[in-house]
Amino acid sequence: MGTLFHRLNLRDRVVLDGETDAVLVAEAQRDRHAFGALYDRYFDTVYRYCFVRLGSAERAEDAAHQVFVRVLEGVGRYQESGRFRSWLFTIAHNVVVNELATRSQGTANAGMEYIIDPAAGPEVEALAAVERQRMRAALAQLPPDQRQAIELRLAGLTGREIARELGRSHEAVKMLQQRGLSRLRTELGVTAAMDVRHDA
Numbered sequence: 112m113g114t115l116f117h118r119l120n121l122r123d124r125v126v127l128d129g130e131t132d133a134v135l136v137a138e139a140q141r142d143r144h145a146f147g148a149l150y151d152r153y154f155d156t157v158y159r160y161c162f163v164r165l166g167s168a169e170r171a172e173d174a175a176h177q178v179f180v181r182v183l184e185g186v187g188r189y190q191e192s193g194r195f196r197s198w199l200f201t202i203a204h205n206v207v208v209n210e211l212a213t214r215s216q217g218t219a220n221a222g223m224e225y226i227i228d229p230a231a232g233p234e235v236e237a238l239a240a241v242e243r244q245r246m247r248a249a250l251a252q253l254p255p256d257q258r259q260a261i262e263l264r265l266a267g268l269t270g271r272e273i274a275r276e277l278g279r280s281h282e283a284v285k286m287l288q289q290r291g292l293s294r295l296r297t298e299l300g301v302t303a304a305m306d307v308r309h310d311a
Contacts, residue, residue, distance in 0.1 A: 154179065165211070170210065257287050
């Protein structure tokens with residue numbers, strides 16, 4: 112899959128912040144090579160979502176590439192103006208669910224590869240790995256709707272985008288996130304505020 116994106120020279124594109132998704136989608140529908148701008152804009156966010164759900168850098172990268180292969184294959188048929196991010200993350204969610212379904216719970220935490228800051232010392236790396244494991248374990252204890260609402264927020268979706276993704280109202284998503292964060296604080300023994308913006 113990586114060779115497909117290499118051939119399209121996706122990393123060579125410069126994405127201008129002023130360009131809307133609708134403009135980028137229209138360009139990608141006219142010219143397959145223009146898809147690189149969408150890839151550059153969203154790959155890191157999709158990768159982050161996959162990493163939070165899968166817990167492995169290698170699996171997250173594979174899943175993110177699967178997402179963009181599917182998006183590339185479907186972008187010519189995409190017609191919902193203004194909802195590209197929601198469509199993209201619906202695909203990402205489906206890819207992650209399929210990936211999780213292919214492996215048993217017993218192997219879910221085996222062989223995890225973490226993203227490590229090369230400047231960090233071994234103590235910092237070890238502590239960061241422990242914290243990530245604690246967070247994933249705490250997220251796993253949440254009801255599925257609360258967990259998904261928080262994971263989508265961590266991946267960078269806005270409250271309204273999460274509402275569309277989950278088929279809930281914006282207010283219902285706020286409540287899911289508040290309840291989920293409250294349970295996470297309890298699970299992690301955190302007393303400081305864990306802020307999640309709800310107004311976006």
